[in-house]
Amino acid sequence: MGKTIDVARDRAFDQTKTVLPAEVSRGVYIHNAPSLAALKLMHLMIATAGGAMADEVQHQFRLSDIRQIEGMRHHDRASLTPLFTELSTTVLVHDDPEKKRVTIGGLLDEAVVDYRHEVSGDLLVTWWFGRTFRRMAAESNHWAILDRQTVFHLGSRYSVLLFQHIASLVNLDRVSAKTFTVPELRAVLGIPQGKLERFSNLNQRVIQPAVAEINQLSRLTLTATPNKIGRTVASVTIAWEEKPDPAATKRELDRLKDSRKARQDGAAETPAPAFPESGSIRWTPWEDLARKHAPKPTPDMGLIADKFRDFCATRSLSLASAGTEKTFVAWVSKFQIA
Numbered sequence: 001m002g003k004t005i006d007v008a009r010d011r012a013f014d015q016t017k018t019v020l021p022a023e024v025s026r027g028v029y030i031h032n033a034p035s036l037a038a039l040k041l042m043h044l045m046i047a048t049a050g051g052a053m054a055d056e057v058q059h060q061f062r063l064s065d066i067r068q069i070e071g072m073r074h075h076d077r078a079s080l081t082p083l084f085t086e087l088s089t090t091v092l093v094h095d096d097p098e099k100k101r102v103t104i105g106g107l108l109d110e111a112v113v114d115y116r117h118e119v120s121g122d123l124l125v126t127w128w129f130g131r132t133f134r135r136m137a138a139e140s141n142h143w144a145i146l147d148r149q150t151v152f153h154l155g156s157r158y159s160v161l162l163f164q165h166i167a168s169l170v171n172l173d174r175v176s177a178k179t180f181t182v183p184e185l186r187a188v189l190g191i192p193q194g195k196l197e198r199f200s201n202l203n204q205r206v207i208q209p210a211v212a213e214i215n216q217l218s219r220l221t222l223t224a225t226p227n228k229i230g231r232t233v234a235s236v237t238i239a240w241e242e243k244p245d246p247a248a249t250k251r252e253l254d255r256l257k258d259s260r261k262a263r264q265d266g267a268a269e270t271p272a273p274a275f276p277e278s279g280s281i282r283w284t285p286w287e288d289l290a291r292k293h294a295p296k297p298t299p300d301m302g303l304i305a306d307k308f309r310d311f312c313a314t315r316s317l318s319l320a321s322a323g324t325e326k327t328f329v330a331w332v333s334k335f336q337i338a
Contacts, residue, residue: 105132
């Protein structure tokens with residue numbers, strides 16, 4: 001048994017981290033890379049299995065576990081089925097030079113969505129990992145420890161694939177950068193032939209946005225430097241360092257996705273103002289959020305303000321905390337006039 005499983009077992013009770021075999025996290029072993037939603041589902045499955053990921057056993061979670069992931073709060077049986085279809089077609093190709101053999105197999109053996117209690121909003125999902133994945137996990141001696149909330153908040157599959165790859169390298173001694181040939185980087189990012197063939201397009205649409213999002217939402221700060229031979233970009237060096245103070249990242253993970261892109265681009269550097277302690281929220285940013293998220297017809301802004309203050313008071317919630325904006329949106333989306 002490799003060391004990766006031991007590490008996963010040791011961290012079984014840490015719900016903030018996921019231990020991923022480096023063979024999976026580095027991405028180059030994965031063909032038919034899944035979509036963003038399917039990648040997040042894969043991470044949840046591996047995190048749920050933990051130290052038992054290499055065992056030939058059935059694993060399970062419920063729909064409520066999936067809906068806790070950002071961007072997946074509205075999934076149901078109909079939308080989960082194609083995601084598991086994607087994961088079932090994900091191919092792992094592992095070339096072992098020492099044993100001189102190439103193993104080709106699948107991530108999943110079988111997944112079952114039990115919807116007998118669907119009327120109550122409850123689904124049970126069970127699955128078995130494929131033999132190739134189980135063997136890869138069992139023999140793995142290298143791993144990535146990923147911040148689970150970072151993975152679940154990233155908004156692009158390119159960001160997830162790059163983040164999990166770099167995370168598998170972070171703890172290597174005296175390694176703080178890696179140079180990828182352009183074809184290697186395309187493989188890591190799961191970009192098929194014929195798509196984004198010009199480096200300028202690849203850099204503008206994939207590399208730089210992924211680096212910016214990882215810098216915003218993770219404990220790492222990345223830089224990507226193109227290396228030219230003549231006038232042609234032949235490789236890209238990606239360097240990383242851990243942030244000395246992760247407080248800003250933690251605050252960002254607590255804030256709303258709606259305005260995250262603007263903050264990432266530098267167009268919105270200041271946090272949302274505190275919720276008013278009295279009066280209406282008319283002509284404030286809170287009105288914009290209420291009109292966007294409250295059920296129609298939109299209730300009176302004064303009434304919403306009073307009711308939300310009552311809601312916070314009964315739960316001892318501060319009106320000026322970093323999470324107030326997120327709390328308000330969740331609350332107002334279910335607002336009903338008594």
